[in-house]
Amino acid sequence: MQTQTDLTSLVIDWDMTPEDAVTLYLEWGNNSWYADHKPVTSKNDFSTYFVVNTWTGTPQLTLLRRNSDDCVELASFDLPEDLARDFMEENGGNKGVYAPNEAIKKWLQATHFN
Template sequence: MQTQHDLSGLVIDWDMTPEDAVTLYLEWGNNSWHAQHKPVTSKNDFSTYFVVNTWTGEPKLSLVRRNSEDCVELASFEIPEDLAKDFMAEVGFNKGVYAPTGAIKQWLQNKYFN
């Protein structure tokens, strides 16, 4: 059963990846002022972005908010079966935490942000 999500008012960083988030929020000072994402300057800096977790063998899409102290899951989403299969093939059926593919981002934008 799909849960209803009220995502109005959220500013989503569509370009944030799990790797970028670790660099920004857990390895302060490890990125340049000239990079796409500006360095964190306080605990009040945060990003809201999507990740796909495959540790259970099935891809789970989550909206997370991260700062230098915490990462909170704001919502989870069931990925359509065709997109889930394509995603798992694209990541080689490996377990991990990944950025969503372009197809998953497009699906999210069409379904929740139009």
Template sequence: MKTLKDAASLNIDWNLAPEDAVTLYLEWGNNNWHAEHAPVRSKDDFATYFVVDNWEEKPTLRLVRRNSEQAVDLLVLDLPKDLEEEFKKEHEGLKGLYSPSEKIKDWLKKEIYA
């Protein structure tokens, strides 16, 4: 995958946070059938979702496909400058993986589905 447009045919879970992905795929049985995301039943279950990776100096956006065995980056890109600055201000340099903000999601959807 080279551009966001290439993601248009994927079933992206816009509400899956990185911590929820860990609960679903790495800590089996830690969620219930009444939660927003049904429990994982096999290694054939997978999710595709975005995270903002802030472990390096500059935050990057990752489109991740995860199952119980691995997480694969399908696409890695820089945030647009305005969204990068807003992200940095909001998270004050704290390292980690974050869910995209609503503004980032809006930008992604516009880029993918326009």
């Protein structure tokens, strides 16, 4: 696990979604050069991004680094109660792995990445 100081030096892809990551790294060639994220060309291509996992019923925010070979959890964060509640309401209380919403991104950027 990295410390908060270590995290500030990372380049975060704030627009990466779990769906985009699967397309890029697990289904090579499934996206075009004209897409928002350029196709993966080697195992040296990677993304660092956040996901919100709601499988336990309480949203857990995780920072991942993924390439075509591996997915590594770099850090995890507990969300403030209001953000967690709003996120679950926004997603209908469904279980899954989601991209963080704008409110969570703003909170992260203000509290951990400035």
